[in-house]
Amino acid sequence: MKKHNFYAGPSILSEYTLKNTAEAVENFAGTGLSILEISHRSKEFTAVIEEAEAMFKELLDIPEGYRVLFLGGGASMQFCMVPFNMLNKKASYLDTGTWSSKAIKEAKLFGEVDVVASSKDKNYTYIPKEYTVAPDSDYFHITTNNTIYGTEIRKDLDVNVPLIADMSSDIFSRPIDVKKYDIIYGGAQKNLAPAGVTFVIVKEEALGKVERAIPTMLDYRTHVSKGSMFNTPPVLPIYSALQTLKWYKQMGGVEALQKIDEAKAAKLYDAIDSSRIFRGTVNPEDRSIMNVCFVMKDDYKELEKEFVDFASTKGIVGIKGHRSVGGFRASLYNALPESSVDVLIAAMREFENKL
Numbered sequence: 001m002k003k004h005n006f007y008a009g010p011s012i013l014s015e016y017t018l019k020n021t022a023e024a025v026e027n028f029a030g031t032g033l034s035i036l037e038i039s040h041r042s043k044e045f046t047a048v049i050e051e052a053e054a055m056f057k058e059l060l061d062i063p064e065g066y067r068v069l070f071l072g073g074g075a076s077m078q079f080c081m082v083p084f085n086m087l088n089k090k091a092s093y094l095d096t097g098t099w100s101s102k103a104i105k106e107a108k109l110f111g112e113v114d115v116v117a118s119s120k121d122k123n124y125t126y127i128p129k130e131y132t133v134a135p136d137s138d139y140f141h142i143t144t145n146n147t148i149y150g151t152e153i154r155k156d157l158d159v160n161v162p163l164i165a166d167m168s169s170d171i172f173s174r175p176i177d178v179k180k181y182d183i184i185y186g187g188a189q190k191n192l193a194p195a196g197v198t199f200v201i202v203k204e205e206a207l208g209k210v211e212r213a214i215p216t217m218l219d220y221r222t223h224v225s226k227g228s229m230f231n232t233p234p235v236l237p238i239y240s241a242l243q244t245l246k247w248y249k250q251m252g253g254v255e256a257l258q259k260i261d262e263a264k265a266a267k268l269y270d271a272i273d274s275s276r277i278f279r280g281t282v283n284p285e286d287r288s289i290m291n292v293c294f295v296m297k298d299d300y301k302e303l304e305k306e307f308v309d310f311a312s313t314k315g316i317v318g319i320k321g322h323r324s325v326g327g328f329r330a331s332l333y334n335a336l337p338e339s340s341v342d343v344l345i346a347a348m349r350e351f352e353n354k355l
């Protein structure tokens, strides 16, 4: 049976990415060797990492003066690398969920952290909008898409200090005004590649301004100067990322992806809003385009498990909500076809009509 993969991460990849990655595992770039067994300094792999950076820049229209790094450690490593490299005295953070609060915890090891606002009071079901960022902050950190709670900041904020954003789960779902940011980072396993590589888009001139000593591997300047090749980079996930980037270009780039993503999400939210038994969990204006969180209304609450089982008979996988929200979460990353959303909506209607 065809599977409809709604997992939140690691998550669905395009067929193009999977097929080309599988091929490179067998025979990479006509070398007669697997990509898993040749030097990362070979001319064949060097070409891959250079092209991956170039395609990032092209697709996101990244201006001069920025580099794209491919590092290990996951987005979680960036929670400490960011303040290590960027926080001199004080930084401001917006607390919009689990990932933001983890970033805040790490930043506190390096200096004063001003949490300008938090939506924790309502279980992170909205994005705070009334707050001021102190002008003497070294940066303002946001999580643009809250993968667990299903809220999103779908625009580039105007603030009086440099922005730093965790875009793990909504990168490549809309055009970004990169020049507003000093750093944009994310784990690849949501909308780009298999787990194991973390992308960091960094403005070169923003580096080197903190007074502390930084361990070599945690210093962005190390990776900038070595083109992400200071040590052995995660070669296979980088190769897969390049395949996804090529597929994004074939699809028409981020503007085209944005249209498709917004249409898929609108369809599913409409189905939830017009349902007798389901309801969305977050403030409608802050709804995520990538992770749609919903539950059953109180009268039907005990049927949630039954719906997950019913959906699985239609090939639908990965819709069980995160334990901190419950209910359901359908992740609609770029590689998820609209037909899978249609199958989910049909399953929701069929289940409802049987009651």
Ligand SMILES: *Cc1c(COP(=O)(O)O)cnc(C)c1O
Pocket: 009, 073, 074, 075, 076, 077, 099, 143, 145, 146, 147, 148, 166, 167, 168, 169, 186, 187, 188, 190
């Ligand atoms: C998944 C996720 C993370 C954690 O990523 P790792 O690569 O597992 O460290 C951080 N931030 C956001 C927004 C995420 O969705």
